[in-house]
Every structure is written in structure tokens, then in C-alpha cells.
Amino acid sequence: DWATTLRVGPLKMDVGVAALVQWGSTPWIARQLHGHTLPTRLGQVRLAWDEASQQLQLHCQPCTLRSSSWGGEPIRLQDARMTVRRNATELRGTLQSGAVTATWHGTLRPTGITLHIAVPSTPVANGYALFASAIPEVATAQIDGTFALKATLELPSKQLRVQPRLDGMAVSGLGTEAWAQAQSQCSRGLPAVMVRAHVRNDSLLAHAVLAAEDQRFYEHPGYDLVEMSKALRSNQAEDATLRGASTLSQQVAKLLVTGGVRSPVRKLRELLYAVEMEQTLGKARILQLYLSHAPWGATVCGAQAAAHTYFGKRADQLTAAQAVWLAAMLHNPALEAQRWKARGNINLERAQWVAAGLRPLRRAERTQLLADLAVMGPTERTASHLAALSKQ
Incomplete structure (x- = not known):
């Protein structure tokens, strides 16, 4: 009883x-x-x-x-x-x-x-x-x-x-229209050619980020009630907060305003900014803000810095497997960077899930992508960066 x-x-x-x-x-x-x-x-x-x-x-x-x-x-x-x-x-x-x-x-x-x-x-x-x-x-x-x-x-x-x-x-009334001119500091220290390079919204990395973080990005108004309900059910089943439901718009609000303390109040604040920026900025600018500010490890932020740090390339030079690899890190960048250092790879299951959602890809291209992911390992540059992290 x-x-x-x-x-x-x-x-x-x-x-x-x-x-x-x-x-x-x-x-x-x-x-x-x-x-x-x-x-x-x-x-x-x-x-x-x-x-x-x-x-x-x-x-x-x-x-x-x-x-x-x-x-x-x-x-x-x-x-x-x-x-x-x-x-x-x-x-x-x-x-x-x-x-x-x-x-x-x-x-x-x-x-x-x-x-x-x-x-x-x-x-x-x-x-x-x-x-x-x-x-x-x-x-x-x-x-x-x-x-x-x-x-x-x-x-x-x-x-x-x-x-x-x-x-x-x-x-x-929140002033998000000012973010149309916001400049990220994440590219400081990169070669000049990378600082000037633009990560296109139709690039492989941008598509991989959407597959990883917000597959309905172009369909929702800044929030995703379906994903919120799924996250609540999943977290209750695990009795812990293992799954988030933040859209890219809400994540931009977190990166620029609210910070990383997990709480219902923070989520409510992010919702306000997300709804406003959908009107003041539009999808294209929101995606750009995310790509230029997103964290990719303890000391790395921004798409260009991530591509340079882990693969020694500009973001637009990444292969599909490399783009998916980076996108798969975003759910927990610091943890995945440490996993990469300790094991020589990140969460392969997560990367395969991202690859399955990557659009547009023909069947043969997706098959090759999954094969490439299975054998990916750290480059010399990646190994050097991860070794440096372990000394900090």
C-alpha cells in the first residue's frame, strides 16, 4: 500500500x-x-x-x-x-x-x-x-x-x-535586434585566413550541427514543445536530467545571456529571448550566432576554432565524417574532448545517430560516412591539443 x-x-x-x-x-x-x-x-x-x-x-x-x-x-x-x-x-x-x-x-x-x-x-x-x-x-x-x-x-x-x-x-523589448551585429571572440588567435572565413549555413558542418542539436530548426518558432515533452519523460525514467530540449535559438540565448546553470527559471528566460530573436534576427542569423559561439571543449569555442583545433582546417574544408564528429561533441563538449583524449575517439553511437539525421545525403554517401566514422581517430593536431588539455 x-x-x-x-x-x-x-x-x-x-x-x-x-x-x-x-x-x-x-x-x-x-x-x-x-x-x-x-x-x-x-x-x-x-x-x-x-x-x-x-x-x-x-x-x-x-x-x-x-x-x-x-x-x-x-x-x-x-x-x-x-x-x-x-x-x-x-x-x-x-x-x-x-x-x-x-x-x-x-x-x-x-x-x-x-x-x-x-x-x-x-x-x-x-x-x-x-x-x-x-x-x-x-x-x-x-x-x-x-x-x-x-x-x-x-x-x-x-x-x-x-x-x-x-x-x-x-x-x-529585450533588444535582441542588436545581436545582428554581434561579433564572436572565439576566433581570436586563429590564422587571419580563418578569422575572415565565413561558415556558410549550407556547409556540411552547419547541416551536421542541425542534425545533432535541432532537427526541426526551420519548422519551430524558437521552441519545440514535442521535444520538451520527450525530454521530460526521458529524464523522469532515468530520475536525472540527462536529456535537454533546447532549440538552437534557446541555446544562443544561453550562450549570450543566461549562462550554464541548469534550472527551470533559466529555461523560461531563454524561451523569451528565443521567441523574440526568431522575429528580430531570423533563422539564418540565429544559426550563424550559434556556429560562431558554440563551445567545443574546455578551451575551444566557435566552428572555425573547432575545425582548426581538431583537424587543422577551415570549417568549409571538413569532410562529412569530420563535420559529424564535431557536431556529435556538442551535447557535452568537455566530456567528449576528454573521452577523445582518453580513448582516441568520441561517442561513436552518438556520431552515428547524427550521421543518420544528416541531410541531404544519398544512400551511398551515408553508407560511406558511417564507414568513415567507424575508423576515425585523432589527427596529429588533435592529439597535440588533447595532450595540452591534460596538462592544464
């Missing part, structure tokens, strides 16, 4: 959660709980019983939510309220924080409960307002559009399935 441990003074006892919920939502017991505060993982929760509606009210202020599926940083809400009304084993109620309200319902079982949660169409700005103290852009950005959400939460396993929807989201 689904159980939890209750502490009453020095005593501890295991209690079935289903029975506990039934007791707590029974009117004569709920009246006794009125006005009491309980310590929980969310924070201090104050209980109240509303006689008119026959429902239990829970109020958390502030409220902290944690999950390994979205990283180590918690989500903090200044205020969150929940109502619970029970009819036999049927539970239903509302969840509210700020101007965002959801309804929920579920059937209580001895082994757990499945909660069905729905957020109706709500202004995106109202959602961002919940995190205004942690997202400075909320004070200056004009945020339009609506969002809605359907979710299913399994307890006690904490498995969460989410179906988000965004309609008409638009952002202005």
Missing part, C-alpha cells in the same frame, strides 16, 4: 496515504485541522476548512517544488493554494498561484492516485509573473500569447506526463 511516516512528538508511525487523505477530508476531522500548519517538502502548509463548500484548503507561502527531471534547482512560488473536496474515493479541486488557476481530479486507491490536471487558456504573461522575482526580463518585456496545459501525475511514483500548448506567443 501507499504509505508515509507520521511523527507525533517522539513517536513515528507508518500510515496509509489513502486513509490519511480520507481522514483529512472528512468534515468533522477537517474542522479540527482548521488553522493548523504542517511542515512539508513544499514548505509550511496552512490548513483551513470551508464549511460552505465542504472543502479543505491548503495554503503554501512561499512554496518550493523540486524534481530531478528538470535539474537540481527548485521552482519557488511566492504563494500557492489548493482546494480538496472528496466524494467517497473521488477527489477534485483547484490549484492556484497568482493569476494562474488549474482544476484537478482523481480517484483515490490504496496503492496511489492518478491526478488529472488542466490549465485553461491563460495569458503567457500571467505565467511569467509567477517568477518575476527571479526573471528580470519580466519587468521590461512585452509578452503576448496564451498557454494551456493538460497533465497527469501518478502518485506515489511522481511520474508526470504533460501536454502543453502555446498559442500566438510573441515577445518584444
